[in-house]
Amino acid sequence: MERARLLVVDDEPHQAQQIGQLLRDVEVTAVTSGVEAVEVAAGAGDRAFDVVLLDYYMPEMGGEEVLRALRQRGVDARVIVMSGRQPGEVAVEAMRLGAFDFISKPLNRAELRLRVERALRDHRAAARARPPADGTQRRPRKSDVIIGGGTWIKDLYERISMVAPTDVTVAIFGESGTGKELVARTIHALSQRYESPFVVVNCAAIPENLLEDELFGHVKGAFTDATKDREGLFAAAHTGTLFLDEIGEMPLSLQVKLLRVLQSQEFRRIGDDRDTKVDVRLITATNRDLEQAVAAGVFRQDLYYRINVFPLHLPPLRERAEDIPLLAHHFLLKHRAKVAKRVEGFTPEAMAKLCAYDFPGNVRELENTVHHALVMAQSEYIAPEDVRVTPSRAPARSGIDLSRPFRDLKREVVARFERAYTEEVLAAHQGNIAAAARTAGMDRKNLWALVKKYGIDVDAYRAGKG
Structure with a gap:
């Protein structure tokens, strides 16, 4: 395959040298001005760039103008904006102008490689213009970007970069709505299995008596309604990734069978008399404390050790409130077309109201709140009265953890x-x-x-x- 072509736009020449050292398998071209960047990118012809790394704050022609010019000149490269100042505000504006992604300075090798890899795969998949065969196999979506700033996101990308290229089982821990499935999709998209299926199973959403059939399938005649053979989701995920969400809800009887699949990479359909080999990478997620579940006897200790090889812990939104403005604008851009309104942003008072709320439902609740505010908005900017949140309640005196179901x-x-x-x-x-x-x-x-x-x-x- 032809080497990827990357255009680095930064008025500091040493930055391009650093990026070239970090990304040795990519052909890097460097320019030091926005004007030169537009001319080089637009005039590349058959040697078009796959990705543009664009510094936002530059003299003469800044990042905002460059983004507009690239769009006007029909440059198809994925643009990743870089900035060391006001990362939240820059990321919001960059996304509004069509940037694919954002990365804050100083650059982190793992985060840079993963974000460039995502952009590169997205660009090449779009160029192939090959529609997915079904709902489980698709190219990474722009909405799959993990939104956040600060050290926590760099640490997360560092760990993702370690584990994504391997077949190691990953366990993702975090409260409901913190983005566990998004992290799982990112790991899959950056793995060697990215062109194979990514299959999601919510263990809490499927009745206990049906979950075994969903996972492993059955043969004709296995039970009264089994009129034909049926493949389960393990078979559907063959050569790809199976994401078991809410694994803490899996009944003990099925935990034994899952443990066997992890140990031998084979399973048996209901009613079958032979085993089926499967090549699947497993990622699990839960909002429960599995160590407590093991102590309570509702989760097998041996299975816990099997799935907890490489744990990832996602912080609740209340512990990274500085990301609320960035996330809110991301969801505004994502949903405003659905309400057929040209809403440009939030008034300072509306944003302050969002930032003062704890969001017990985390990022998912914030997304729903922004979507509702878009429906209610009567002008170009969402006002405080459009934001439907109530003051956070004091902790319950009983000591019961109300964040859990x-x-x-x-x-x-x-x-x-x-x-x-x-x-x-x-x-x-x-x-x-x-x-x-x-x-x-x-x-x-x-x-x-x-x-x-x-x-x-x-x-x-x-x-x-x-």
Whole structure:
């Protein structure tokens, strides 16, 4: 394949030299003025550039003017804007003018390589003009960019750069709405599997009795409604990436089967008498504390160790409030065409109202809030009355974590009670299942089910060690 061509536009010559050293596998052309950049990019002909790295603050012709001129001259390269000053404001304006991405100075090798790689793949995929075969296989979208500034985003890109080229299992932790699927898509898009399927499974959205069939499939006759063979999502993700969202909700019975796939790279469809080999990279995500789930007996410890090879932790939006203006403008540009309004931005008062809110639903809640504000807006700028947020509530006195769903909390409480009660009643009867079941007022089979569910060693109680 022909080497990628990168145009670096920066009035400081040493910056181009640094970028050339960081990106040795890319053909780098450097210019030191905006005027020269427009002429070189527009006159490249058959040697057109794939990506332009553009410094925003330059004398004479600045980044804003260069972006406008490149668009007017029909330059098709993906433009990544660079700036060391006012990164939030610059990124907002750059996106509005059609930039593909933004990176803050000083440049970080890992972040630079990943952002250039994304832009390059997007440009080449568009040039091929090949529509995706289905909803799971597609080129990276511009909306897949991880939006943020400061050190946390550079640290995240550093870790993504380490793990993306490998087939290592990744576990993404973070509250609901923090962008776990977006990070998973980024890892896939920057891996060697990027042209293969990226398949998403939300373990919490599929009923427990259907999840096994969804994951592994079945053969004809496996059950009453199985009128034909059906491939599961593991088979659909073959040679690609399977993203298991909310893996903490997966029932224990399926956790065993998932563990086997991770260990042997093979699975068995429901009703089948032979195993199927599969080549899949697994990425998981959860908003739960899996260590607590392991302690409560609702998540297998061996599976936890298998999936937690390379953990990534995403901060909640309240811990990176400085990103709210950048994210808000990103969502404004993303959704304004849907409401058929030419809304240009936010009034200072409206932005202040957004920044003063904690957003317990994180980035997803912010996106919905901006979308709603666009619908309500009556002028070119979103006003405070268009922003529907309420003051953040004080923490609950009970100490209950209200950021987590009711079902999650209830499940953990019930699991802790079941395990503690089972251990107590067995200890009281020295491991005698029949006597313990009578005291508990339950059938022996049900008590045995609890013993197996939580891996309790009955013999230890019989030996007087409980």
